[in-house]
Amino acid sequence: GAGVSQSPRYKVAKRGQDVALRCDPISGHVSLFWYQQALGQGPEFLTYFQNEAQLDKSGLPSDRFFAERPEGSVSTLKIQRTQQEDSAVYLCASSSGLAGSQGSYNEQFFGPGTRLTVL
Amino acid sequence: QQPVQSPQAVILREGEDAVINCSSSKALYSVHWYRQKHGEAPVFLMILLKGGEQKGHEKISASFNEKKQQSSLYLTASQLSYSGTYFCGTAGGTSYGKLTFGQGTILTVHP
Numbered sequence: 001g002a003g004v005s006q007s008p009r010y011k012v013a014k015r016g017q018d019v020a021l022r023c024d025p026i027s028g029h030v031s032l033f034w035y036q037q038a039l040g041q042g043p044e045f046l047t048y049f050q051n052e053a054q055l056d057k058s059g060l061p062s063d064r065f066f067a068e069r070p071e072g073s074v075s076t077l078k079i080q081r082t083q084q085e086d087s088a089v090y091l092c093a094s095s096s097g098l099a100g101s102q103g104s105y106n107e108q109f110f111g112p113g114t115r116l117t118v119l
Numbered sequence: 120q121q122p123v124q125s126p127q128a129v130i131l132r133e134g135e136d137a138v139i140n141c142s143s144s145k146a147l148y149s150v151h152w153y154r155q156k157h158g159e160a161p162v163f164l165m166i167l168l169k170g171g172e173q174k175g176h177e178k179i180s181a182s183f184n185e186k187k188q189q190s191s192l193y194l195t196a197s198q199l200s201y202s203g204t205y206f207c208g209t210a211g212g213t214s215y216g217k218l219t220f221g222q223g224t225i226l227t228v229h230p
Contacts, residue, residue, distance in 0.1 A: 003160075031216065035220075042208075042221050044220070045218065056217060059217070091160070095216070105149060105166060105172070105174070106216065107174070108218070110162075111160055112159060112160045113160065
């Protein structure tokens with residue numbers, strides 16, 4: 001079966017441009033997470049969706065970052081007016097169960113990520 | 120707060136064993152272990168849940184000391200395919216299952 005897919009795999013943007021990163025989770029997965037991974041570091045949480053509801057966006061670094069999952073499947077992470085510090089790999093992960101203290105037991109399946117480079 | 124992993128890097132010969140540790144200053148509900156190869160997605164290895172439950176690959180073993188808020192991943196009889204960066208991700212009981220990852224441990228296995 002298909003895993004989590006992300007597109008584009010690589011994106012180069014000039015500073016100030018807007019970008020949109022897409023995530024296709026595993027079909028039927030309720031939970032969807034976005035993470036940011038800087039070079040040589042572990043992934044850092046950005047935001048969480050349960051179906052179409054964005055229940056946690058505490059990790060979004062600024063109001064230039066916006067995520068949506070309008071139909072509860074595909075998700076898009078949008079970054080407006082990109083800055084050099086936004087350069088990173090953006091990972092999407094999906095999980096079959098609900099998050100929360102019980103949902104912490106569910107493994108997250110990661111996509112290959114989108115490598116964003118802001119010049 | 121980010122969990123701390125040790126060691127930062129390990130170099131092994133095929134067949135040797137290794138232990139990777141993950142320590143948190145916060146109370147933990149579960150610990151998740153992933154392996155990531157360069158340019159690829161992190162791959163799930165194991166979840167250890169408070170209370171002793173575990174879920175993961177049969178060939179991987181790990182422990183979770185709730186009192187010390189520590190977890191260890193045991194890699195035995197290492198193979199070349201074990202090379203990669205290992206991350207632990209911790210989840211607190213009140214979180215949405217969002218994971219706070221350590222900085223990673225780079226494992227290199229040589230023939």
